[in-house]
Amino acid sequence: MRLPAHPNPMNYYHAPLRDLQFVLHELLDVSTGSAIAEIADPDTINQVIEAAGQFATEILAPLNGIGDLQGCTMPSSGVVTTPDGFKNAYKQFSEAGWTALACQAEHGGQGLPNAVNAAVMEIFAGANMAWAAYPGMSQAAYTCLAANGSDAQRALYLPKLASGEWAGTMCLTEPHCGTDLGLLRTRAVPNADGSFGITGTKIFISGGEHDFTDNIVHLVLARLPDSPPGVRGISLFLVPKVLVSPEGDLAERNAVTCGSLEHKMGIHANATCTMNFDGATGYLVGEPDKGLAAMFVMMNHARLLVGVNAIGLMEAAYQKALGYAKDRTQGRSPTASARNSPADPIIEHADVRRMLLTQKAYIEGTRAFAQWACQLADTQHFGNDSEIRHHAAELSALVTPIVKAFSSDLAVECTSLAMQVLGGHGYIVDNQVEQHLRDARIIPLYEGANGIQAMDLLGRKVLPDQGTRLEMFLAIVNEFIGANADNPVLREFTAPLSSATDVLRNATHEVSMQAKADPHVLGSVAASYLRLAGHVGLAWMWARMAAIGLVNAASADPIYASKVATARFYFKKLLPEIQSLAAAIAAGSGPIMELDFG
Incomplete structure (x- = not known):
């Protein structure tokens, strides 16, 4: 592989600031009704995302190709070196306070909402996903410790994570077990001083070793000697790379090392490590045998963030495809605008426009839906009363697997479409x-493969409570439909949105009935069900965005006309997929389970 001899402007990323502002302020109004609104007013939010965009364009995006070419290396046993420029970029990043953006003020953080943090993380991932994964994992570790750590653990470790002086990881997967954590074998043996000796091997650990920081805080799932089998016997432990004195000073190196780096299809610049724990000193986080619940605080935070990462990647690829389509001349369009030239820009060809609009509709739709999910997380923690917080928590549990899986599936589809726009040059x-x-x-594949997300949605979030959470979500959608029932201008959006909610509700009933007699139904239809639910979420967002666009139709700002036109494309060209998804769900498990593979 080689890099361009001279920087190509098409290779650089520019943050979608206007669309983020539209979503945060005009669609979701994240500053209103929040307990943290005093530090999250629109002007402050705009300044934050504009600064993030500048950092992404000037510092991170130019390193993206370099990181892909060089990758991470392990020049000596257990020592990992990141690509040229990565360490210095992290130094600038932490010194500028980006690591503290969503951390609590008591730990030196800025306390900004999850929605704002998600917007910033989308920007950074769009510019350089491999690099952005390092601070992203540290954020998840911070979130887990803030929710589950003891007072002493929070006081000792959280300020260091918030400042970026130390990094964090989560260590779940083992060579013989991935999603089925009940099979994990890593052991935790009590020591006389109250600590534990952690022994085992964890694989696929993002940022398990690197040269950004002097210390890395590993959150490790392991078993105590007397714990019950399966997931009921898993505890969570804090295992620092370098042991820490009670005063917060670094002491001797702990018995945890990177055994190897994975050679991967992508994200070459992110160190994916095999981590060996050889009686490493660890500290129990939370209660014994309650580690899985504690870790899921981190996992759910990470699942939202990787969904946001997917949107950033889609945006970056779309920008390149759009720029190419405007400049590249090939063939003649039936309505060519440049008859004095031998060929027309390919953006005038209908099929190229189809590919670009598909990307645009999915990017902006998932951006809106993911930001709404992050706003739910803010309400869950900072809502004005317990009922509001509970309602937000239930909705958040429902939509998190949708954000993670639907956005990431679409990221693969849309980046492939971007390549197709460029043809061979892609x-x-x-x-x-x-x-x-x-x-x-x-x-x-990250943070639980998408098939697991789909089964989590259907098998844990929808069917067990007879669709109560789902109806909470659909009630919000129907409230929007009802509020605009007398608006004939919006009917082209509200009518198909209403039909889509019926399709989802009927599919839910269908699955519920089938599952009573067929144990294979859940696994057979879950992926189709999640995609169907994702479309309903996007249809709701596109109807809302179209409504704003129509109200501002006379504005000189082109975003409003763009929202209306893209909404029409989504409803006419993409949303009809729900009919085929409903048919696949109704077919049940028979077509899948019939064949004997021998």
Whole structure:
């Protein structure tokens, strides 16, 4: 592989600031009704995302191709070196306070809402996903410790994570077990001083070792000697790379080392490590045998963030495809605008427009839906009363797997479409679109593969409570439909949205009935069900965005006309997929389970 001899402007990323402002302020109004509104007013939010955009364009995006080319290396046993420029970029990042953006003020953080943090993380991932994964994992570790750590653990470790002086990881997967954590074998043996000796091997650990920080805080799932089998016997432990004195000073190196680096399809610049714990000193986080619940605080935070990462990658690939389509001349369009030239810009060809609009509709739709999910997380923690917080928590549990899985599936589809717009040039390394596709392919696997997300949605979030959470969500959608029932201008959006909610409700009933007699139904239809639910979420967002666009139709700002036109494309060309999804769900498990593979 090679990098361009001279920087190609098409290779650089520019943050979608106007669309983020539209979503945060005009669609969701994240500053209103929040307990943290005093530090999250629109002007402050705009300043934050504009600064993030500048950092992403000037510092992170130019390193994206370099990181892909060089990757991480392990020049000596257990020592990992990141690509040229990565360590210095992190130094600038932490010194500028980006690591503290969503951390609590008591730990030196800025306390900004999750929605704002998600917007910033989308920008950073769009510019350089492999780099952005390092602070993203530290954020997840901070969130887990803030929710589950003891007072002493929070006081000792959280300020260091918030400042970026130390990094964090989560260590779940083992060579013989991935999603089925009940099979994990890592052991935790009590020591006389109250600590534990952690022994075992964890694989696929993002940022398990690197040269950004002097210390890395590993959150490790392990078993105590007398714990019950399966997931009921898992505890969570804090295992620092370097042991820490009670005063917060670094002491001797702990018995945890990187055994190897994985060689991967994409995100070459992110160190994916095999971590060996050889009697390493660890500290129990939370209660014994309650580790899985504690870790899921981190996992759910990470699932939202990787969904946001997917949107950033889609955006980056779309920008390159759009720029190329405007400049590249090939063939003649039936309504060519440049008859004095031998060929027309390919953006005038209907099929190219189809591919670009598909990307645009999915990017902006998932951005809106993911930001709404992050707003729910803010309400869950900072809502004005317990009922509001509970309602937000229930909705958040429902939509988190949708954000993670639907956005990441679409990221693979949309980055592939971006490559298709460029034709053969999309397959060439110099144009960097193929890197986005390779990088995007990990996201449907990250933090629980998408099939697991789909079964979580249907098997844990919808069917067990007889669709109560789902009806909470559909009630919000129907409230919007009802509020606009007398608006004939919006009927082209509200009528198909209403039909889509009926399709989802009927599919839910269908699955519920089938599941009573067929144990294979859940696994057979879950993926189709999640995609159907994702479409309903996007249809709701596009109807709302179209409503704003129509109200502001006379504005000189082109975003409003763009929202209306893209909404029409989504409803006419993409939403009809729900009919085929409903048919696949109704078919049940028979067509899947019939064949004997021998």
